[in-house]
Amino acid sequence: MRKNIVFDFDGVIHKYSKGWQDGSIYDEPVEGIAKVINALHNKYDIYIVTTRARDLKQQVEVENYLKDHNIEFDCVTSIKVPADVYIDDRAICFDPTKLDTLIDQIENFT
Numbered sequence: 001m002r003k004n005i006v007f008d009f010d011g012v013i014h015k016y017s018k019g020w021q022d023g024s025i026y027d028e029p030v031e032g033i034a035k036v037i038n039a040l041h042n043k044y045d046i047y048i049v050t051t052r053a054r055d056l057k058q059q060v061e062v063e064n065y066l067k068d069h070n071i072e073f074d075c076v077t078s079i080k081v082p083a084d085v086y087i088d089d090r091a092i093c094f095d096p097t098k099l100d101t102l103i104d105q106i107e108n109f110t
Helices: 033-041 056-068 096-109
Strands: 004-008 045-049 075-077 085-087
Touching: 033 045, 056 075
Parallel strands: 004 045, 004 085, 045 075
Antiparallel strands: none
């Protein structure tokens, strides 16, 4: 059974250089991300997670964007699916031995 890798869409695949605008997907992919995802797709199932997928029209737009940029994937979803690895540009890697610094990490991140 193949393992799952989940990639966030905005900021990881789609450059998202201007943040949320009008909901449009306006940027090119992050340089090199297609090569990385496609190499991983040989061994893993690739899920793309985005809140855009809450709306079927936007989900199709994301799927078409990925196809247009030759990025291989198994599923686009708004649901955080079980995965072995999550790739997200707005994440803090949780370490239970550093709970005393978690609040600082969050405040320094935002």
